[in-house]
Amino acid sequence: MKVFKNISRFAVICSSVFMVIWYVISRIITIGSVFGVIVFSAIGTAAVFYDRIKTFLKRIRKNKALRIITDIAAGVICLAVIYTVTVLCMMKYYSSRKPSENATVVVLGCQVNGETPSLMLRKRLEAAYEYLEAHPDAKCIVSGGKGNHEDISEAECMYRWLTDKGISASRIYREDKSVNTDENIVFSGKIIKAEGLDSELAIVTDGFHEMRASVIAERNGFSCGAVPAKTPFYLAANFTTREVLAVTADMIFH
Numbered sequence: 001m002k003v004f005k006n007i008s009r010f011a012v013i014c015s016s017v018f019m020v021i022w023y024v025i026s027r028i029i030t031i032g033s034v035f036g037v038i039v040f041s042a043i044g045t046a047a048v049f050y051d052r053i054k055t056f057l058k059r060i061r062k063n064k065a066l067r068i069i070t071d072i073a074a075g076v077i078c079l080a081v082i083y084t085v086t087v088l089c090m091m092k093y094y095s096s097r098k099p100s101e102n103a104t105v106v107v108l109g110c111q112v113n114g115e116t117p118s119l120m121l122r123k124r125l126e127a128a129y130e131y132l133e134a135h136p137d138a139k140c141i142v143s144g145g146k147g148n149h150e151d152i153s154e155a156e157c158m159y160r161w162l163t164d165k166g167i168s169a170s171r172i173y174r175e176d177k178s179v180n181t182d183e184n185i186v187f188s189g190k191i192i193k194a195e196g197l198d199s200e201l202a203i204v205t206d207g208f209h210e211m212r213a214s215v216i217a218e219r220n221g222f223s224c225g226a227v228p229a230k231t232p233f234y235l236a237a238n239f240t241t242r243e244v245l246a247v248t249a250d251m252i253f254h
Helices: 002-024 031-048 050-060 064-095 119-134 154-164 181-195 207-219 233-253
Strands: 104-108 140-143 172-175 200-206 223-229
Touching (some): 002 233, 031 050, 031 233, 050 064, 064 207, 064 223, 064 233, 104 119, 104 181, 119 200, 119 233, 140 154, 140 181, 172 181, 207 223
Parallel strands (some): 104 140, 104 200, 140 172
8 A cells, every 4th residue: 555655656746747847848938837837846746745744634634624624625626627627628529520511711820920930820820721722612711910029910921821832812811900819700700701701610720729719609600610730749738728727717707
């Protein structure tokens, strides 16, 4: 029993260190990376000092009020774990939903470095290009405004990239005013209605982002499938954690 406990503690410590490193190597500070580092640092620390923490809890739980507080805290932690696992499973589900054959492709924007797509945006464009090549009748909306440190809008950057790769300009519509996912979908929806495009959407974005984008699309009256981009491994933990928090905020405020 003691050997099993020590092996379990060692596994938790190693896993926590791995996760902290995974967040740090992204070299991008977001709420996702900060939250992830804090959570897994706490888990690792708890595993290191497990015996002391166990003794401390046993002592304070002799007090009825403190026992209730620790029971509530344990319950909240369990619910948080169940909720997070559920959201991650739902993200996987939404990213696996196939779009219809006549779907309108909507490519969601991401950071542009000057006039060059960032790595994550390039991965989305590669996924969009493959889909458009395989579906020559599909129309495409590239969606994203001009952010800080961007010399052109994300839509213009995506338009240039796709047309340089040989996708006909007549198939691409630029939505260059949006600054977040809600606006990506809403403003793209206006183009769809104005141009008479198919209301079935094929949303191109990172897999972790497909759930929230799809929920927003469905909230606005569209049905959709996913064309997920390949998120670079070293960025996945950071942005997936941030997306779990974003999904939570969307659920609360909508």
